[in-house]
Amino acid sequence: MAILLVPACILILGLLVGPLCLMFRISLNELGPTQLMVEALSADNYVRAATDPYYQQIVLTTLGVALLCTAITLVIAFPAAYWLGRVENRWKSVVLIATLFPLLVGNVVRSAGWMALLDRDGLINWGLARLGLIAHPLQLMYTPKAVVFGIIAVVLPYMIITVSSVIESIPLQLEEAAANLGASPIVVFRRVVLPLALPGVAAGCTLVFVLCMNTYATAVLLGGPRFKMMAPAVYDQFIRSNNWPMGAALAFILLLFTMAFTVLGSLGFARRYGKVPRGPSERLAPA
Protein backbone atom coordinates (compact mmCIF):
# COMPACT_ATOMS: atom_id res chain seq x y z
CA MET A 1 0.00 0.00 0.00
CA ALA A 2 2.91 2.37 0.75
CA ILE A 3 3.64 2.48 -2.98
CA LEU A 4 0.51 4.62 -3.37
CA LEU A 5 2.39 7.44 -1.66
CA VAL A 6 5.19 7.44 -4.23
CA PRO A 7 3.69 9.84 -6.82
CA ALA A 8 2.75 12.40 -4.15
CA CYS A 9 6.16 12.07 -2.47
CA ILE A 10 7.99 12.56 -5.78
CA LEU A 11 5.90 15.63 -6.50
CA ILE A 12 6.54 17.13 -3.06
CA LEU A 13 10.24 16.34 -3.17
CA GLY A 14 10.59 17.77 -6.66
CA LEU A 15 8.40 20.83 -6.36
CA LEU A 16 8.69 21.77 -2.69
CA VAL A 17 11.71 20.33 -0.91
CA GLY A 18 14.03 20.81 -3.91
CA PRO A 19 13.24 24.50 -4.43
CA LEU A 20 13.31 25.08 -0.66
CA CYS A 21 16.84 23.66 -0.45
CA LEU A 22 17.86 25.82 -3.41
CA MET A 23 16.32 28.89 -1.82
CA PHE A 24 18.08 28.22 1.47
CA ARG A 25 21.38 28.09 -0.42
CA ILE A 26 20.52 31.39 -2.16
CA SER A 27 19.74 32.99 1.21
CA LEU A 28 23.37 32.45 2.23
CA ASN A 29 24.69 34.35 -0.81
CA GLU A 30 25.46 38.05 -0.94
CA LEU A 31 23.99 40.82 -3.08
CA GLY A 32 25.84 41.78 -6.25
CA PRO A 33 24.20 44.87 -7.77
CA THR A 34 24.85 43.86 -11.37
CA GLN A 35 25.36 40.13 -10.87
CA LEU A 36 22.10 39.24 -9.12
CA MET A 37 24.12 37.61 -6.33
CA VAL A 38 27.61 36.63 -5.33
CA GLU A 39 28.35 33.08 -4.15
CA ALA A 40 29.01 33.05 -0.40
CA LEU A 41 28.22 31.16 2.79
CA SER A 42 27.12 33.99 5.01
CA ALA A 43 24.34 34.41 7.57
CA ASP A 44 24.40 38.20 7.06
CA ASN A 45 20.92 38.32 5.54
CA TYR A 46 19.41 36.52 8.52
CA VAL A 47 21.33 38.75 10.96
CA ARG A 48 20.17 41.86 9.07
CA ALA A 49 16.55 40.68 9.11
CA ALA A 50 16.72 39.86 12.82
CA THR A 51 18.38 43.11 13.90
CA ASP A 52 16.88 45.69 11.53
CA PRO A 53 13.84 47.37 13.21
CA TYR A 54 12.19 47.65 9.78
CA TYR A 55 12.05 43.87 9.31
CA GLN A 56 11.23 43.31 12.99
CA GLN A 57 8.20 45.55 12.55
CA ILE A 58 7.14 43.69 9.40
CA VAL A 59 7.31 40.34 11.24
CA LEU A 60 5.31 41.76 14.19
CA THR A 61 2.70 43.29 11.85
CA THR A 62 2.35 40.01 9.95
CA LEU A 63 1.96 37.97 13.14
CA GLY A 64 -0.46 40.48 14.64
CA VAL A 65 -2.65 40.63 11.54
CA ALA A 66 -2.60 36.83 11.15
CA LEU A 67 -3.54 36.17 14.79
CA LEU A 68 -6.23 38.86 14.83
CA CYS A 69 -7.76 37.66 11.56
CA THR A 70 -7.71 34.04 12.75
CA ALA A 71 -9.44 34.94 16.02
CA ILE A 72 -12.11 37.14 14.39
CA THR A 73 -12.68 34.58 11.65
CA LEU A 74 -13.23 31.84 14.24
CA VAL A 75 -15.73 33.94 16.17
CA ILE A 76 -17.67 34.82 13.01
CA ALA A 77 -17.40 31.37 11.45
CA PHE A 78 -18.38 29.18 14.41
CA PRO A 79 -22.10 30.09 14.59
CA ALA A 80 -22.43 29.77 10.82
CA ALA A 81 -20.55 26.46 10.88
CA TYR A 82 -22.76 25.19 13.71
CA TRP A 83 -25.90 26.09 11.78
CA LEU A 84 -24.54 24.45 8.63
CA GLY A 85 -23.56 21.34 10.57
CA ARG A 86 -26.93 20.96 12.21
CA VAL A 87 -29.49 22.11 9.68
CA GLU A 88 -31.16 19.45 7.54
CA ASN A 89 -33.32 21.29 5.02
CA ARG A 90 -33.06 22.49 1.42
CA TRP A 91 -31.44 25.77 2.47
CA LYS A 92 -28.35 23.90 3.61
CA SER A 93 -27.07 23.30 0.07
CA VAL A 94 -27.90 26.88 -0.94
CA VAL A 95 -25.95 28.31 2.02
CA LEU A 96 -23.11 25.85 1.41
CA ILE A 97 -22.79 27.01 -2.21
CA ALA A 98 -23.01 30.65 -1.09
CA THR A 99 -20.20 29.97 1.41
CA LEU A 100 -18.04 28.36 -1.24
CA PHE A 101 -18.80 30.97 -3.88
CA PRO A 102 -16.09 33.48 -2.79
CA LEU A 103 -13.50 30.72 -3.28
CA LEU A 104 -14.35 30.67 -6.98
CA VAL A 105 -13.13 34.25 -7.30
CA GLY A 106 -9.40 34.98 -7.17
CA ASN A 107 -7.87 37.05 -4.36
CA VAL A 108 -6.96 39.87 -6.73
CA VAL A 109 -10.48 40.14 -8.16
CA ARG A 110 -11.94 40.03 -4.67
CA SER A 111 -9.59 42.76 -3.45
CA ALA A 112 -10.42 44.85 -6.52
CA GLY A 113 -14.06 44.60 -5.45
CA TRP A 114 -13.10 45.76 -1.97
CA MET A 115 -11.24 48.69 -3.54
CA ALA A 116 -14.40 49.72 -5.39
CA LEU A 117 -16.21 49.54 -2.08
CA LEU A 118 -13.69 51.32 0.14
CA ASP A 119 -12.26 53.96 -2.19
CA ARG A 120 -12.80 57.67 -1.51
CA ASP A 121 -15.29 57.62 -4.38
CA GLY A 122 -16.38 54.09 -3.47
CA LEU A 123 -19.76 52.72 -2.59
CA ILE A 124 -19.46 53.16 1.20
CA ASN A 125 -18.35 56.80 1.04
CA TRP A 126 -20.96 57.51 -1.63
CA GLY A 127 -23.70 55.94 0.49
CA LEU A 128 -22.66 57.75 3.68
CA ALA A 129 -22.46 61.07 1.83
CA ARG A 130 -25.90 60.54 0.26
CA LEU A 131 -27.33 59.83 3.70
CA GLY A 132 -25.76 63.05 4.94
CA LEU A 133 -23.67 61.21 7.54
CA ILE A 134 -20.32 62.52 6.33
CA ALA A 135 -19.20 65.81 4.80
CA HIS A 136 -15.85 64.54 3.53
CA PRO A 137 -14.98 61.05 2.31
CA LEU A 138 -13.56 58.72 4.95
CA GLN A 139 -10.10 57.23 4.45
CA LEU A 140 -11.04 53.55 4.31
CA MET A 141 -8.50 52.32 1.77
CA TYR A 142 -4.80 51.89 2.57
CA THR A 143 -5.46 51.23 6.25
CA PRO A 144 -4.70 48.16 8.40
CA LYS A 145 -8.44 47.81 9.06
CA ALA A 146 -9.10 47.41 5.33
CA VAL A 147 -6.47 44.66 5.19
CA VAL A 148 -7.97 42.83 8.19
CA PHE A 149 -11.50 42.95 6.75
CA GLY A 150 -10.21 41.96 3.32
CA ILE A 151 -8.31 38.96 4.68
CA ILE A 152 -11.26 37.80 6.79
CA ALA A 153 -13.48 37.91 3.71
CA VAL A 154 -10.96 35.67 1.94
CA VAL A 155 -10.44 33.09 4.70
CA LEU A 156 -13.92 32.89 6.21
CA PRO A 157 -15.16 30.06 3.93
CA TYR A 158 -12.16 27.88 4.85
CA MET A 159 -12.99 28.16 8.55
CA ILE A 160 -16.74 27.60 8.08
CA ILE A 161 -16.30 24.51 5.93
CA THR A 162 -13.63 22.98 8.18
CA VAL A 163 -15.53 23.51 11.43
CA SER A 164 -18.97 22.60 10.04
CA SER A 165 -17.71 19.25 8.74
CA VAL A 166 -16.65 18.32 12.29
CA ILE A 167 -19.83 19.64 13.94
CA GLU A 168 -21.87 17.60 11.46
CA SER A 169 -20.24 14.44 12.80
CA ILE A 170 -21.07 15.21 16.47
CA PRO A 171 -24.27 13.29 17.33
CA LEU A 172 -27.10 15.65 18.26
CA GLN A 173 -28.11 13.18 21.00
CA LEU A 174 -25.07 14.23 23.04
CA GLU A 175 -26.33 17.80 23.24
CA GLU A 176 -29.86 16.58 24.01
CA ALA A 177 -28.56 14.28 26.75
CA ALA A 178 -26.60 17.10 28.36
CA ALA A 179 -29.66 19.37 28.21
CA ASN A 180 -31.80 16.62 29.73
CA LEU A 181 -29.36 16.41 32.60
CA GLY A 182 -29.89 20.13 33.29
CA ALA A 183 -27.01 21.73 31.39
CA SER A 184 -27.71 25.23 30.12
CA PRO A 185 -27.02 25.98 26.41
CA ILE A 186 -23.78 27.70 27.40
CA VAL A 187 -22.65 24.69 29.41
CA VAL A 188 -23.65 22.37 26.55
CA PHE A 189 -21.55 24.45 24.20
CA ARG A 190 -18.57 24.69 26.55
CA ARG A 191 -18.57 21.11 27.86
CA VAL A 192 -19.91 19.12 24.90
CA VAL A 193 -19.85 20.91 21.53
CA LEU A 194 -16.58 22.83 21.80
CA PRO A 195 -14.40 19.94 23.06
CA LEU A 196 -15.79 17.65 20.37
CA ALA A 197 -15.40 20.33 17.69
CA LEU A 198 -11.82 21.02 18.69
CA PRO A 199 -10.22 19.00 15.88
CA GLY A 200 -12.14 21.12 13.38
CA VAL A 201 -11.37 24.35 15.23
CA ALA A 202 -7.67 23.46 15.42
CA ALA A 203 -7.55 22.50 11.74
CA GLY A 204 -9.50 25.59 10.69
CA CYS A 205 -7.32 27.92 12.76
CA THR A 206 -4.15 26.36 11.40
CA LEU A 207 -5.36 26.64 7.82
CA VAL A 208 -6.56 30.21 8.25
CA PHE A 209 -3.44 31.29 10.16
CA VAL A 210 -1.16 29.94 7.42
CA LEU A 211 -3.24 31.72 4.74
CA CYS A 212 -3.16 34.97 6.72
CA MET A 213 0.59 34.82 7.28
CA ASN A 214 1.18 34.45 3.55
CA THR A 215 -1.34 37.00 2.34
CA TYR A 216 -0.05 39.08 -0.55
CA ALA A 217 -2.67 40.58 -2.87
CA THR A 218 -4.95 41.83 -0.08
CA ALA A 219 -2.06 43.45 1.81
CA VAL A 220 -0.74 45.18 -1.31
CA LEU A 221 -4.05 46.31 -2.79
CA LEU A 222 -5.87 47.32 0.39
CA GLY A 223 -2.93 48.17 2.66
CA GLY A 224 -1.21 50.56 0.29
CA PRO A 225 2.45 51.47 0.12
CA ARG A 226 2.97 52.14 3.83
CA PHE A 227 1.53 48.88 5.13
CA LYS A 228 4.00 46.03 4.95
CA MET A 229 3.55 42.33 5.58
CA MET A 230 6.05 39.56 4.99
CA ALA A 231 4.88 38.24 1.61
CA PRO A 232 4.97 41.68 -0.07
CA ALA A 233 8.36 42.30 1.59
CA VAL A 234 9.69 39.05 0.09
CA TYR A 235 8.33 40.08 -3.33
CA ASP A 236 9.92 43.54 -2.99
CA GLN A 237 13.32 42.04 -2.31
CA PHE A 238 13.14 39.57 -5.20
CA ILE A 239 11.52 41.76 -7.83
CA ARG A 240 12.03 45.40 -6.90
CA SER A 241 15.46 45.34 -5.25
CA ASN A 242 16.77 42.32 -7.16
CA ASN A 243 18.16 41.22 -3.81
CA TRP A 244 17.49 37.49 -4.12
CA PRO A 245 19.59 36.46 -1.09
CA MET A 246 17.66 38.82 1.21
CA GLY A 247 14.35 37.79 -0.37
CA ALA A 248 15.18 34.11 0.18
CA ALA A 249 16.20 34.79 3.81
CA LEU A 250 12.93 36.65 4.46
CA ALA A 251 10.97 33.80 2.85
CA PHE A 252 12.64 31.34 5.21
CA ILE A 253 11.95 33.54 8.22
CA LEU A 254 8.28 33.68 7.17
CA LEU A 255 8.25 29.90 6.84
CA LEU A 256 9.86 29.43 10.25
CA PHE A 257 7.45 31.77 12.03
CA THR A 258 4.45 30.16 10.33
CA MET A 259 5.64 26.67 11.30
CA ALA A 260 6.57 27.69 14.83
CA PHE A 261 3.22 29.35 15.55
CA THR A 262 1.31 26.47 13.98
CA VAL A 263 3.15 23.90 16.13
CA LEU A 264 2.87 26.08 19.25
CA GLY A 265 -0.83 26.57 18.60
CA SER A 266 -1.45 22.83 18.26
CA LEU A 267 0.53 22.12 21.44
CA GLY A 268 -1.39 24.86 23.25
CA PHE A 269 -4.70 23.30 22.20
CA ALA A 270 -3.55 19.88 23.38
CA ARG A 271 -2.30 21.22 26.73
CA ARG A 272 -5.45 23.30 27.37
CA TYR A 273 -7.96 20.62 26.49
CA GLY A 274 -5.90 17.47 26.99
CA LYS A 275 -5.57 15.07 24.10
CA VAL A 276 -7.50 16.42 21.16
CA PRO A 277 -9.93 13.70 20.14
CA ARG A 278 -9.76 12.59 16.55
CA GLY A 279 -13.53 12.67 16.31
CA PRO A 280 -16.76 11.98 18.16
CA SER A 281 -16.47 8.24 17.58
CA GLU A 282 -13.35 8.18 19.76
CA ARG A 283 -15.24 9.81 22.64
CA LEU A 284 -18.16 7.44 22.17
CA ALA A 285 -16.10 4.29 21.97
CA PRO A 286 -16.99 1.83 24.76
CA ALA A 287 -14.46 1.70 27.60
Next chain:
Amino acid sequence: MSYSRRTFLSLSCGSGAALLVGNSRSVAASAGPIVVGTWGGDYGQLLGDLVDKPLATAKGIEVVQDVANVDPRKTKLLAERGSRRGSMDVACLSDTDAYLLSQSDVLEQVGADQVSRLGSVFRQLRKKCSIPHIYSAQVILYNPTKIPVPPRSYADLWDARWRGRIGLSDILYGANTLAAALAGGGSVSNFDPAEKKLLELRSLDVKIYPSNEALAAALKSEEVWITVMWLARGFMWKKAGIPLAHVVPEEGTPTVVFEAGVPRNAKNKVEAFAYLDAMLDPRAQTGFAEKMGYAPTVRDATLPEELAREVLLNEEERTRLLLLDYAYSTGRSQRTLDFWNKQFKA
Protein backbone atom coordinates in the same frame (compact mmCIF):
# COMPACT_ATOMS: atom_id res chain seq x y z
CA MET B 1 23.93 -9.77 -33.10
CA SER B 2 22.25 -10.14 -29.76
CA TYR B 3 21.54 -7.52 -27.14
CA SER B 4 21.16 -8.05 -23.43
CA ARG B 5 18.10 -6.45 -21.85
CA ARG B 6 20.30 -3.81 -20.16
CA THR B 7 22.09 -2.92 -23.44
CA PHE B 8 18.80 -2.68 -25.25
CA LEU B 9 17.35 -0.34 -22.60
CA SER B 10 20.48 1.85 -22.64
CA LEU B 11 20.44 2.12 -26.42
CA SER B 12 16.70 2.85 -26.47
CA CYS B 13 17.01 5.57 -23.86
CA GLY B 14 20.06 7.01 -25.62
CA SER B 15 18.37 7.20 -29.00
CA GLY B 16 15.24 8.62 -27.41
CA ALA B 17 17.27 11.35 -25.74
CA ALA B 18 19.12 12.06 -29.00
CA LEU B 19 15.82 12.38 -30.83
CA LEU B 20 14.51 14.74 -28.18
CA VAL B 21 17.64 16.91 -28.25
CA GLY B 22 17.66 16.95 -32.05
CA ASN B 23 14.03 17.89 -32.13
CA SER B 24 14.41 20.69 -29.59
CA ARG B 25 17.37 22.09 -31.52
CA SER B 26 15.45 22.11 -34.76
CA VAL B 27 12.56 23.89 -33.04
CA ALA B 28 14.91 26.45 -31.50
CA ALA B 29 16.58 27.10 -34.84
CA SER B 30 13.32 27.73 -36.66
CA ALA B 31 12.10 31.31 -36.52
CA GLY B 32 8.71 31.44 -34.84
CA PRO B 33 6.81 34.47 -33.64
CA ILE B 34 9.04 36.83 -31.69
CA VAL B 35 8.25 37.44 -28.05
CA VAL B 36 8.20 41.09 -26.95
CA GLY B 37 8.26 41.71 -23.20
CA THR B 38 6.26 44.88 -22.73
CA TRP B 39 3.93 46.84 -20.48
CA GLY B 40 0.22 46.33 -21.01
CA GLY B 41 -2.38 49.09 -21.20
CA ASP B 42 -1.95 51.92 -23.70
CA TYR B 43 1.72 51.11 -24.34
CA GLY B 44 1.09 47.48 -25.27
CA GLN B 45 -1.95 48.44 -27.33
CA LEU B 46 0.00 51.09 -29.26
CA LEU B 47 2.92 48.73 -29.85
CA GLY B 48 0.40 46.27 -31.27
CA ASP B 49 -1.16 48.83 -33.58
CA LEU B 50 1.90 50.87 -34.59
CA VAL B 51 4.70 48.29 -34.60
CA ASP B 52 3.44 44.69 -34.45
CA LYS B 53 0.85 44.93 -37.23
CA PRO B 54 2.96 46.96 -39.73
CA LEU B 55 5.88 44.59 -39.12
CA ALA B 56 3.71 41.54 -39.78
CA THR B 57 2.44 43.14 -43.00
CA ALA B 58 5.79 44.42 -44.27
CA LYS B 59 8.14 41.64 -43.21
CA GLY B 60 5.92 38.76 -42.19
CA ILE B 61 7.26 38.83 -38.64
CA GLU B 62 4.67 37.67 -36.16
CA VAL B 63 4.77 39.15 -32.66
CA VAL B 64 3.56 37.77 -29.35
CA GLN B 65 3.45 40.22 -26.44
CA ASP B 66 4.56 39.03 -23.01
CA VAL B 67 2.75 41.63 -20.89
CA ALA B 68 4.08 42.41 -17.41
CA ASN B 69 5.43 45.26 -15.33
CA VAL B 70 9.07 46.13 -15.80
CA ASP B 71 10.28 44.75 -12.45
CA PRO B 72 9.23 41.14 -13.11
CA ARG B 73 10.58 41.47 -16.65
CA LYS B 74 13.95 42.67 -15.39
CA THR B 75 14.08 39.84 -12.84
CA LYS B 76 13.18 37.30 -15.52
CA LEU B 77 15.96 38.55 -17.80
CA LEU B 78 18.51 38.41 -14.97
CA ALA B 79 17.36 34.94 -13.90
CA GLU B 80 17.57 33.65 -17.48
CA ARG B 81 20.98 35.19 -18.06
CA GLY B 82 22.72 31.82 -17.80
CA SER B 83 20.25 30.03 -20.06
CA ARG B 84 21.20 29.26 -23.65
CA ARG B 85 17.73 30.27 -24.86
CA GLY B 86 15.81 33.05 -23.19
CA SER B 87 12.06 33.52 -23.20
CA MET B 88 12.11 37.03 -24.73
CA ASP B 89 13.35 38.36 -28.06
CA VAL B 90 12.75 42.04 -27.30
CA ALA B 91 12.54 43.58 -23.83
CA CYS B 92 10.97 46.99 -23.27
CA LEU B 93 12.64 48.65 -20.30
CA SER B 94 13.05 51.93 -18.49
CA ASP B 95 16.41 53.65 -18.98
CA THR B 96 17.69 52.75 -15.50
CA ASP B 97 16.74 49.09 -15.93
CA ALA B 98 18.29 49.00 -19.41
CA TYR B 99 21.52 50.38 -17.91
CA LEU B 100 21.54 47.75 -15.15
CA LEU B 101 20.91 44.94 -17.66
CA SER B 102 23.55 46.20 -20.06
CA GLN B 103 26.04 46.28 -17.17
CA SER B 104 24.97 42.75 -16.26
CA ASP B 105 25.79 41.60 -19.80
CA VAL B 106 22.17 40.62 -20.45
CA LEU B 107 21.61 42.70 -23.60
CA GLU B 108 23.16 42.52 -27.06
CA GLN B 109 24.93 45.58 -28.40
CA VAL B 110 22.86 47.55 -30.87
CA GLY B 111 24.59 48.93 -33.94
CA ALA B 112 23.56 50.68 -37.15
CA ASP B 113 24.22 47.49 -39.10
CA GLN B 114 21.42 45.76 -37.17
CA VAL B 115 19.08 48.74 -36.69
CA SER B 116 19.28 50.98 -39.74
CA ARG B 117 17.13 53.74 -38.18
CA LEU B 118 19.66 54.23 -35.40
CA GLY B 119 21.22 57.07 -37.43
CA SER B 120 18.05 59.14 -36.98
CA VAL B 121 18.09 58.89 -33.18
CA PHE B 122 19.03 62.03 -31.19
CA ARG B 123 22.70 61.64 -30.30
CA GLN B 124 22.19 62.40 -26.59
CA LEU B 125 19.73 59.52 -26.22
CA ARG B 126 21.81 56.80 -27.92
CA LYS B 127 22.89 53.79 -25.83
CA LYS B 128 25.21 50.90 -26.51
CA CYS B 129 22.81 48.03 -25.75
CA SER B 130 19.33 49.46 -26.33
CA ILE B 131 17.36 51.85 -28.49
CA PRO B 132 15.57 54.84 -26.97
CA HIS B 133 11.94 54.30 -27.91
CA ILE B 134 10.17 57.29 -26.38
CA TYR B 135 11.09 59.89 -23.79
CA SER B 136 9.66 62.54 -21.55
CA ALA B 137 10.73 64.98 -18.84
CA GLN B 138 10.04 64.93 -15.11
CA VAL B 139 7.95 67.99 -14.27
CA ILE B 140 5.65 69.31 -11.54
CA LEU B 141 1.95 68.69 -12.16
CA TYR B 142 -0.49 70.81 -10.17
CA ASN B 143 -4.17 71.61 -9.98
CA PRO B 144 -4.48 75.24 -11.24
CA THR B 145 -7.87 75.74 -9.58
CA LYS B 146 -6.41 74.93 -6.16
CA ILE B 147 -2.97 76.43 -6.75
CA PRO B 148 -3.53 79.67 -8.68
CA VAL B 149 0.10 80.80 -8.45
CA PRO B 150 2.14 78.07 -10.11
CA PRO B 151 5.21 76.72 -8.34
CA ARG B 152 8.53 77.47 -10.05
CA SER B 153 10.79 74.81 -8.65
CA TYR B 154 10.83 71.45 -6.89
CA ALA B 155 11.77 73.37 -3.73
CA ASP B 156 8.37 75.13 -3.88
CA LEU B 157 6.69 71.83 -3.00
CA TRP B 158 8.16 72.10 0.50
CA ASP B 159 5.55 74.59 1.57
CA ALA B 160 3.20 74.30 4.55
CA ARG B 161 0.35 75.57 2.33
CA TRP B 162 0.40 72.19 0.56
CA ARG B 163 0.29 70.13 3.78
CA GLY B 164 -1.56 66.89 3.02
CA ARG B 165 -2.01 67.93 -0.63
CA ILE B 166 1.21 66.59 -2.11
CA GLY B 167 0.88 63.12 -3.65
CA LEU B 168 3.68 60.85 -4.85
CA SER B 169 3.69 57.54 -6.66
CA ASP B 170 5.41 54.76 -4.71
CA ILE B 171 6.72 53.01 -7.81
CA LEU B 172 8.54 56.21 -8.87
CA TYR B 173 10.61 56.28 -5.68
CA GLY B 174 13.81 56.84 -7.68
CA ALA B 175 12.39 59.84 -9.56
CA ASN B 176 10.88 61.28 -6.38
CA THR B 177 14.22 60.89 -4.58
CA LEU B 178 15.95 62.72 -7.42
CA ALA B 179 13.40 65.58 -7.24
CA ALA B 180 14.07 65.85 -3.48
CA ALA B 181 17.82 65.84 -4.13
CA LEU B 182 17.49 68.65 -6.67
CA ALA B 183 15.29 70.63 -4.28
CA GLY B 184 17.97 70.27 -1.62
CA GLY B 185 20.80 71.44 -3.86
CA GLY B 186 21.87 67.99 -5.03
CA SER B 187 22.26 66.77 -8.58
CA VAL B 188 21.89 63.68 -10.75
CA SER B 189 25.21 62.57 -9.24
CA ASN B 190 24.46 63.53 -5.65
CA PHE B 191 21.33 62.21 -3.94
CA ASP B 192 22.58 62.93 -0.41
CA PRO B 193 20.42 66.04 0.20
CA ALA B 194 17.33 64.00 -0.74
CA GLU B 195 17.20 62.19 2.59
CA LYS B 196 16.77 65.35 4.69
CA LYS B 197 14.30 66.82 2.18
CA LEU B 198 12.19 63.65 2.08
CA LEU B 199 11.90 63.60 5.86
CA GLU B 200 10.75 67.23 5.72
CA LEU B 201 8.21 66.27 3.09
CA ARG B 202 6.96 63.46 5.31
CA SER B 203 6.28 65.99 8.06
CA LEU B 204 4.08 67.83 5.54
CA ASP B 205 1.81 64.74 5.45
CA VAL B 206 2.74 63.77 1.92
CA LYS B 207 0.45 61.05 0.53
CA ILE B 208 1.98 58.05 -1.19
CA TYR B 209 -0.01 56.04 -3.72
CA PRO B 210 0.79 52.48 -4.79
CA SER B 211 0.61 53.21 -8.52
CA ASN B 212 0.52 56.06 -11.02
CA GLU B 213 -3.13 55.23 -11.68
CA ALA B 214 -4.00 55.57 -7.98
CA LEU B 215 -2.22 58.93 -7.95
CA ALA B 216 -4.22 60.01 -11.01
CA ALA B 217 -7.45 59.08 -9.22
CA ALA B 218 -6.38 61.14 -6.19
CA LEU B 219 -5.59 64.15 -8.42
CA LYS B 220 -8.95 63.75 -10.13
CA SER B 221 -10.88 63.65 -6.85
CA GLU B 222 -8.75 66.61 -5.65
CA GLU B 223 -7.57 64.60 -2.67
CA VAL B 224 -4.10 65.89 -3.64
CA TRP B 225 -3.23 68.95 -5.69
CA ILE B 226 0.39 68.63 -6.68
CA THR B 227 2.88 65.94 -7.68
CA VAL B 228 6.11 65.10 -9.49
CA MET B 229 5.48 63.21 -12.71
CA TRP B 230 6.44 62.74 -16.37
CA LEU B 231 5.15 65.44 -18.70
CA ALA B 232 3.69 62.65 -20.87
CA ARG B 233 1.57 61.33 -18.00
CA GLY B 234 0.33 64.85 -17.40
CA PHE B 235 -0.68 65.05 -21.06
CA MET B 236 -2.66 61.80 -20.78
CA TRP B 237 -4.28 62.77 -17.50
CA LYS B 238 -5.29 66.17 -18.86
CA LYS B 239 -6.86 64.41 -21.83
CA ALA B 240 -8.75 62.23 -19.33
CA GLY B 241 -10.28 65.35 -17.79
CA ILE B 242 -8.10 65.77 -14.72
CA PRO B 243 -7.59 69.49 -13.96
CA LEU B 244 -3.82 69.83 -14.33
CA ALA B 245 -1.10 72.17 -15.53
CA HIS B 246 2.64 71.59 -15.57
CA VAL B 247 5.78 73.45 -14.66
CA VAL B 248 9.34 72.69 -15.78
CA PRO B 249 11.26 73.14 -12.51
CA GLU B 250 14.04 75.67 -12.24
CA GLU B 251 16.47 73.12 -10.77
CA GLY B 252 16.30 71.07 -13.95
CA THR B 253 14.05 68.47 -15.50
CA PRO B 254 15.39 64.92 -15.50
CA THR B 255 14.67 62.86 -18.61
CA VAL B 256 12.95 59.51 -18.53
CA VAL B 257 13.59 57.30 -21.52
CA PHE B 258 11.74 54.09 -22.27
CA GLU B 259 14.02 51.81 -24.18
CA ALA B 260 14.08 48.40 -25.83
CA GLY B 261 16.85 45.84 -26.16
CA VAL B 262 17.53 42.34 -27.41
CA PRO B 263 18.65 39.80 -24.80
CA ARG B 264 21.86 37.98 -25.67
CA ASN B 265 20.03 34.66 -25.45
CA ALA B 266 17.08 35.72 -27.66
CA LYS B 267 15.94 33.00 -30.05
CA ASN B 268 15.15 35.28 -33.01
CA LYS B 269 17.75 38.04 -33.01
CA VAL B 270 17.44 39.11 -36.65
CA GLU B 271 13.69 39.57 -36.30
CA ALA B 272 14.17 41.21 -32.89
CA PHE B 273 16.48 43.88 -34.35
CA ALA B 274 13.95 44.42 -37.15
CA TYR B 275 11.42 45.04 -34.39
CA LEU B 276 13.66 47.69 -32.79
CA ASP B 277 13.98 49.30 -36.22
CA ALA B 278 10.19 49.39 -36.56
CA MET B 279 9.88 51.00 -33.11
CA LEU B 280 11.92 53.94 -34.45
CA ASP B 281 9.72 54.41 -37.51
CA PRO B 282 8.50 58.04 -37.65
CA ARG B 283 4.84 57.01 -37.94
CA ALA B 284 5.10 54.80 -34.85
CA GLN B 285 6.92 57.55 -32.97
CA THR B 286 4.28 60.14 -33.89
CA GLY B 287 1.53 57.75 -32.88
CA PHE B 288 3.01 57.34 -29.40
CA ALA B 289 3.23 61.14 -29.06
CA GLU B 290 -0.39 61.60 -30.12
CA LYS B 291 -1.81 58.94 -27.82
CA MET B 292 0.55 58.89 -24.84
CA GLY B 293 2.32 62.24 -24.97
CA TYR B 294 5.85 60.85 -25.13
CA ALA B 295 8.33 62.72 -27.30
CA PRO B 296 9.86 61.05 -30.35
CA THR B 297 13.50 59.98 -30.09
CA VAL B 298 14.18 60.39 -33.81
CA ARG B 299 14.84 63.59 -35.72
CA ASP B 300 12.51 62.85 -38.64
CA ALA B 301 9.28 62.39 -36.65
CA THR B 302 7.46 65.70 -36.95
CA LEU B 303 4.61 66.48 -34.60
CA PRO B 304 1.69 68.83 -35.37
CA GLU B 305 2.36 72.25 -33.81
CA GLU B 306 -0.35 72.04 -31.17
CA LEU B 307 0.73 68.56 -30.04
CA ALA B 308 4.39 69.61 -30.01
CA ARG B 309 3.53 72.48 -27.66
CA GLU B 310 1.99 70.03 -25.20
CA VAL B 311 4.48 67.16 -25.23
CA LEU B 312 7.81 68.79 -26.10
CA LEU B 313 9.82 71.29 -24.09
CA ASN B 314 10.44 74.71 -25.62
CA GLU B 315 13.94 75.91 -26.43
CA GLU B 316 14.48 77.56 -23.04
CA GLU B 317 13.09 74.57 -21.13
CA ARG B 318 15.31 72.18 -23.10
CA THR B 319 18.37 73.88 -21.58
CA ARG B 320 17.17 72.55 -18.22
CA LEU B 321 17.03 68.91 -19.38
CA LEU B 322 19.11 66.67 -17.15
CA LEU B 323 20.46 63.33 -18.34
CA LEU B 324 20.68 60.80 -15.51
CA ASP B 325 23.94 59.54 -14.08
CA TYR B 326 23.04 55.87 -14.42
CA ALA B 327 26.25 54.56 -12.85
CA TYR B 328 25.64 56.70 -9.76
CA SER B 329 21.91 55.92 -9.39
CA THR B 330 22.44 52.18 -9.98
CA GLY B 331 25.27 52.01 -7.46
CA ARG B 332 23.08 53.77 -4.92
CA SER B 333 19.81 52.00 -5.75
CA GLN B 334 19.72 49.78 -2.65
CA ARG B 335 20.32 52.76 -0.35
CA THR B 336 17.69 54.81 -2.18
CA LEU B 337 15.06 52.07 -1.84
CA ASP B 338 15.99 51.31 1.77
CA PHE B 339 15.67 54.97 2.75
CA TRP B 340 12.37 55.28 0.88
CA ASN B 341 10.91 52.20 2.58
CA LYS B 342 12.43 52.36 6.03
CA GLN B 343 12.63 56.09 6.78
CA PHE B 344 10.36 57.99 4.44
CA LYS B 345 7.37 55.63 4.35
CA ALA B 346 7.77 54.41 7.93
